[in-house]
Amino acid sequence: MRLATFNGARLGIVDNDELTDITDLAGVADSGKGGPLLALLEAGKTVQDLAAMDFSAAPRIPLTEATISAPLPRPHKVIGAPVNYIDHQIEMSEQKTIGEYGVFLKSPSSVIGPGESIQLPYLDKRTDQEGELGVVIGKLARNVSVDQALDYVFGYMPVLDITVRSGEDRSTRKSFRTFTPTGPYVVTADEVGDPDDLQLKCWVGGELRQQVNTRELIFSIAEVISYASHVMDLEPGDIIASGTPAGVGPLADGDDVILEIEKLGRLAVVVSAGTAINYADRPGPRLAADTVR
Structure with missing residues (x-):
């Protein structure tokens, strides 16, 4: 369905x-x-x-x-799984994986739907696409086992985890408005079958950047759910972005981004720099300087 x-x-x-x-x-x-x-x-x-x-x-x-x-325009939580493919760990020269980093949160206000625009925040900082399998939680999950974890899934959908390559922590760099495109549909778990055997492809400007099978995840979908449920309550409608493979790259004004996942369909969005500013002009540093005595 x-x-x-x-x-x-x-x-x-x-x-x-x-x-x-x-x-x-x-x-x-x-x-x-x-x-x-x-x-x-x-x-x-x-x-x-x-x-x-x-x-x-x-x-x-x-x-x-x-x-x-967007299928879930304002979920309670968007949970991210960092460095959950070995090839992405190598690509980003990361020293750790999800096993050491754990999970992180993205702002629910970052969610948009198909056909909408990713708004680049900065003119002079690289912003990347990250194509991921999204998991939609169907019922309260608290301290669930790996064996039972998939019983708490309502369905799956394509998710783009957009990321600014700057110095702030993950939640800040990934929580800008428009930074979590989702959809076009939620496909129920019974129709998808095994979430750890799905082909994922992501194109930017017509270039195929990412291609992987989810069987290459470091933490399987069930393991991500189980782990997260031991940290926090997973509530109905929560979204888990399960991690991205190698092939992330910079986005530019006017790019189209297409994420296709087997059995789930295609999520297509565009990129705009219409409201972007220089990184040095962001309000935080000036405000901090004004308060120093």
Whole structure:
């Protein structure tokens, strides 16, 4: 089952070139900024619950007439898994992997959807794309075992973890508005099968930069979930970005970025430097200097 958030705050099931609007029947018409899918998950609905519903009378529209947005526009948390492929560790000359670094958090306000724009913050600092398999948590996970971890997954989707190469910590460098493109759909776990055997490809400006199978992850998807659940509560609708392979590279104004993951579809966004400033002009250093006595 492929679930899309569309036309503002409607929830739909995608079937080939049509979309079935299940918003009203699923009881998520007044979902707020978290979006209808988050409301569905917070209500405790499962894939099995959706499959048992009768949507035969639900409105159907051509997919081409729908405006698709981020499946989860404001999740409670976005959790990142740093250095989770050996080839990326080598590429970035990292001394450690996720095993030593642990996980990090990204701001929920960094989430955008397909067709939107990544806004480069700085004119003179490199900003990179990182294509990743995204995991959507379906129910509260706390101290779960590796063997049970996948039972807590609602579905999967493509996620881009955009990163400024500057001196701040990971959460700062990855939390700018627009830095977590997601979508276009959440594909339910039953349809995906093994998340540790999916092909991932990412293009920037028509150049294939990243290509990997998720079987090459250092921490498997189940291990990432289990580890994170021992650090913090994983709540319904939380997103985990599971790590990026080698091939990250700089983004430039006007670039198109396409992330394709087997069984999950294509996430396409563009890049803009329209609001970018020089790194030295960011407000923090001036504010800090003004307060020094």
